[in-house]
Amino acid sequence: MTSITLPPNETQNQTAGGGVDAGDREISYVEAIREATSQEMARDDRVLIYGLDVDDPKAIQGTTKGLVEEFGPERVFGTPLSEDSMTGVAIGMALGGLRPIHVHIRMDFLMLSMNQLVNVAAKTHSMFGGRLKCPMVVRSMIGKSWGQGAQHSQGLYSYFMHVPGLKVVCPTTPYDAKGALLAAIRDDDPVMFVEHRILHFQNGPVPEQDYVVEPGKSRITAHGDDVTLVGISYQQLECLRAHQYLKDVGVSAEVIDPIWLAPLDTDTICESVARTGHLIVADNGWTNCGAAAEIVAQVTEKLQGKCEFKVQRLGFAPTSCPTTPSLEDEFYPTAQSIAASANDLVKGGPQGWFPEERPELAAVEFKGPF
Amino acid sequence: MLLNERLYKSLYRIRRAEEEIGKIYPTDKIKSPVHLSIGQEAISVGVCEALRPDDVVFGTYRGHAMYMAKGGNLNAMVAEMYGKETGCTSGKGGSMHLVDPDAGVMGTSAVVGTTIANAAGTAYALKLKKSDQVVVSFFGDGASEEGVFAETLNFAALKQLPIIFVCENNGYAIHTSQCKRQGRPEIAARAEAYGIPSTVIEGNDCLKLYDATTSAVESIRSGGGPVFFEAQTYRWREHVGPNEDFHLGFRDPAERQPWVENDEVARIGALLPDADRVAIEAEIEAEVAAAIEFAEQSSFPPASELMTYVYATEYATPSAAAPVKKAA
Numbered sequence: 001m002t003s004i005t006l007p008p009n010e011t012q013n014q015t016a017g018g019g020v021d022a023g024d025r026e027i028s029y030v031e032a033i034r035e036a037t038s039q040e041m042a043r044d045d046r047v048l049i050y051g052l053d054v055d056d057p058k059a060i061q062g063t064t065k066g067l068v069e070e071f072g073p074e075r076v077f078g079t080p081l082s083e084d085s086m087t088g089v090a091i092g093m094a095l096g097g098l099r100p101i102h103v104h105i106r107m108d109f110l111m112l113s114m115n116q117l118v119n120v121a122a123k124t125h126s127m128f129g130g131r132l133k134c135p136m137v138v139r140s141m142i143g144k145s146w147g148q149g150a151q152h153s154q155g156l157y158s159y160f161m162h163v164p165g166l167k168v169v170c171p172t173t174p175y176d177a178k179g180a181l182l183a184a185i186r187d188d189d190p191v192m193f194v195e196h197r198i199l200h201f202q203n204g205p206v207p208e209q210d211y212v213v214e215p216g217k218s219r220i221t222a223h224g225d226d227v228t229l230v231g232i233s234y235q236q237l238e239c240l241r242a243h244q245y246l247k248d249v250g251v252s253a254e255v256i257d258p259i260w261l262a263p264l265d266t267d268t269i270c271e272s273v274a275r276t277g278h279l280i281v282a283d284n285g286w287t288n289c290g291a292a293a294e295i296v297a298q299v300t301e302k303l304q305g306k307c308e309f310k311v312q313r314l315g316f317a318p319t320s321c322p323t324t325p326s327l328e329d330e331f332y333p334t335a336q337s338i339a340a341s342a343n344d345l346v347k348g349g350p351q352g353w354f355p356e357e358r359p360e361l362a363a364v365e366f367k368g369p370f
Numbered sequence: 371m372l373l374n375e376r377l378y379k380s381l382y383r384i385r386r387a388e389e390e391i392g393k394i395y396p397t398d399k400i401k402s403p404v405h406l407s408i409g410q411e412a413i414s415v416g417v418c419e420a421l422r423p424d425d426v427v428f429g430t431y432r433g434h435a436m437y438m439a440k441g442g443n444l445n446a447m448v449a450e451m452y453g454k455e456t457g458c459t460s461g462k463g464g465s466m467h468l469v470d471p472d473a474g475v476m477g478t479s480a481v482v483g484t485t486i487a488n489a490a491g492t493a494y495a496l497k498l499k500k501s502d503q504v505v506v507s508f509f510g511d512g513a514s515e516e517g518v519f520a521e522t523l524n525f526a527a528l529k530q531l532p533i534i535f536v537c538e539n540n541g542y543a544i545h546t547s548q549c550k551r552q553g554r555p556e557i558a559a560r561a562e563a564y565g566i567p568s569t570v571i572e573g574n575d576c577l578k579l580y581d582a583t584t585s586a587v588e589s590i591r592s593g594g595g596p597v598f599f600e601a602q603t604y605r606w607r608e609h610v611g612p613n614e615d616f617h618l619g620f621r622d623p624a625e626r627q628p629w630v631e632n633d634e635v636a637r638i639g640a641l642l643p644d645a646d647r648v649a650i651e652a653e654i655e656a657e658v659a660a661a662i663e664f665a666e667q668s669s670f671p672p673a674s675e676l677m678t679y680v681y682a683t684e685y686a687t688p689s690a691a692a693p694v695k696k697a698a
Contacts, residue, residue, distance in 0.1 A: 048498070074498055075498070079525070080521065080524055080525055080528065082521035082522075082524065082525060084487070084517055084518050084521055085486075085487040085490070085517075085518050085521030085522045085525055086487075086521075086525070087487070088484060088485075088486070088487020088488050088490070088491060088518060088522070089487050089488075089490050089491035089494060089522075089525065090491060091487070091488050091491055092428075092487065092488035092489060092490055092491020092492040092493070092494070092495070093491040093492065093494055093495045094491070095476055095477075095488065095491070095492050095495075096426075096491065096492035096493075096494070096495025096496055096499075097495055097499070098494075098495045098498065100491075115481060115484060115518075116484065116487065119479070119481045119484060120479065120481075120484050120488065124477070125679050125680070125681065125682045126462055126678075126679045126680050127459065127462055127463045127467050128459050128462070128463055128467060128469040128477055129457070129458070129459030129460035129461070129462040129463060129469075129679060130460070130678065130679035130682075131458075131459065131469050131470075131471055132469060132471065132476070132477060133682045134682075135682070164680050165680060165681065167681075187683045188681075188682035188683040189681050189682050189683055214685065215685045216685050216686055263685050
């Protein structure tokens with residue numbers, strides 16, 4: 001396991017959302033999720049967790065490890081391969097007074113749950129005039145690298161951002177993973193909790209105590225004056241690396257992690273863009289109608305006429321994710337491509353600069369075979 | 371009250387409320403598409419009369435009968451159809467999304483099959499809480515073709531959930547007969563294949579359903595698992611709206627004839643002494659008239675209600691850019 005090393009003044013922001021000091025305690029993203037789940041299940045007996053393979057030996061990358069022994073098979077269980085029904089079951093559990101966490105080891109599998117999520121969960125509170133509530137968490141994981149291919153690599157959270165009634169969170173750090181999961185479980189609405197498999201390998205400061213990372217505040221993770229880089233989920237790490245690359249060409253990049261995509265805090269982003277005059281949103285999804293498009297649109301609506309600024313979206317190449325490395329490498333935005341785009345945007349046109357990869361900033365790959 | 375009186379009161383209330391709704395519908399006072407249960411009332415009544423008030427039901431867009439049979443507030447139902455703020459969802463849901471949690475009516479859906487899984491989830495919650503409450507999932511023959519039907523039966527059998535599945539088989543999905551949609555028409559047999567004890571209730575028979583449900587409820591309250599009923603019935607009117615649909619040519623009036631001749635509302639009514647029956651009818655007529663008057667007199671929700679109840683947990687940050695048009 002590896003952690004991204006940032007200069008001290010930048011790591012301080014790691015605790016900005018919940019404001020709880022972790023001291024020297026450092027754990028992985030996987031352990032942060034496991035700890036949040038365990039602590040909340042101990043605190044609140046209405047919480048239960050289930051989904052394909054939740055109770056198997058691999059325990060969803062370790063995020064559900066030991067829970068069945070701790071809380072028993074009625075509150076921790078694997079399910080039949082029935083995503084549609086099991087999503088409807090979560091809604092029914094919520095109506096029956098429970099707070100279910102439904103886990104999908106691949107975000108791609110959520111497409112089998114769309115009817116229940118969009119037509120039922122999102123609408124339960126509003127369509128029934130506030131007479132019913134639907135507190136549930138849907139965890140899902142985006143895959144990347146080592147040939148996972150078209151159906152194991154999709155970041156589809158913008159689908160859920162589109163629908164009123166759903167909340168969406170994509171925590172990047174172990175700190176936010178724990179705090180946002182606790183906030184999501186305690187929320188009375190359905191929350192889509194989106195993880196990235198590469199982020200699972202990250203370590204970071206996490207307080208042992210109870211704290212929440214609620215919607216309402218995007219986090220500035222690195223300060224800068226020339227360009228604002230908004231990185232969603234795993235792309236947040238690429239943006240932090242791009243921040244380092246950009247120093248080589250004298251560009252000072254501010255990096256922002258929105259954490260929650262719905263509700264979305266664009267005020268923090270707008271304040272930054274008003275200063276830097278340049279915005280790049282790097283997404284783990286396609287740019288067309290995506291989260292990056294939404295962030296750019298909201299910022300534009302708020303800032304247009306008030307200041308001059310330029311915008312750019314970066315995301316998946318507009319094709320299905322290929323498996324072979326020579327093509328897969330071209331499919332994703334990288335720290336280097338983000339840095340090159342930012343440099344061009346700030347300097348007003350193609351500069352012909354594309355940084356050499358620096359090993360100390362290299363991506364932590366999901367290692368196969370598996 | 372004697373069982374037959376209870377059954378008749380419920381049957382007659384549903385029939386008369388829906389007949390009046392059908393009469394009002396062409397005036398455009400009702401602001402929501404209605405899918406009338408006329409002809410199918412016996413299914414909801416036979417099942418719901420065997421339940422306790424704290425038992426829970428989930429149903430479909432053809433849900434007026436279930437809502438009323440389970441004790442849903444009649445004023446709130448009619449007002450909902452009128453789109454009034456006194457409606458059961460304050461004008462947010464309409465006829466297809468009736469709800470009355472106080473009566474154990476946990477919602478109806480316009481997307482076929484969806485509530486089958488929701489019902490199973492609530493059944494899981496009740497089992498986990500060691501409650502002896504029972505859940506009933508009402509759905510049609512069309513829903514038995516959806517994947518969620520098979521998935522949920524498997525899960526209910528696996529977890530031995532406290533749930534009764536009631537398939538109201540009226541033979542049609544909108545205008546398409548069951549024989550054009552299913553290679554094997556025995557829906558109950560499919561449930562049996564998942565390990566769920568299943569019974570076909572023929573003839574739209576309210577008393578048989580009452581007895582079968584009573585037995586099922588006893589079994590479930592003492593720890594038994596799911597039970598499945600395929601209740602055969604017939605839709606007298608069109609899929610949506612108050613009229614008949616025989617002019618479309620997809621079914622023949624002769625097919626309906628025996629169901630009308632054996633009308634369960636009339637049959638159960640005939641079991642009562644005349645004086646008792648007349649008294650019940652007078653009471654219901656007044657109740658239905660009062661519900662319509664209540665709806666007529668109620669107000670539409672103000673424009674400021676548009677954005678209420680989007681989220682149960684609100685945060686200061688809006689989920690998206692603020693709407694451009696502001697309510698006056």
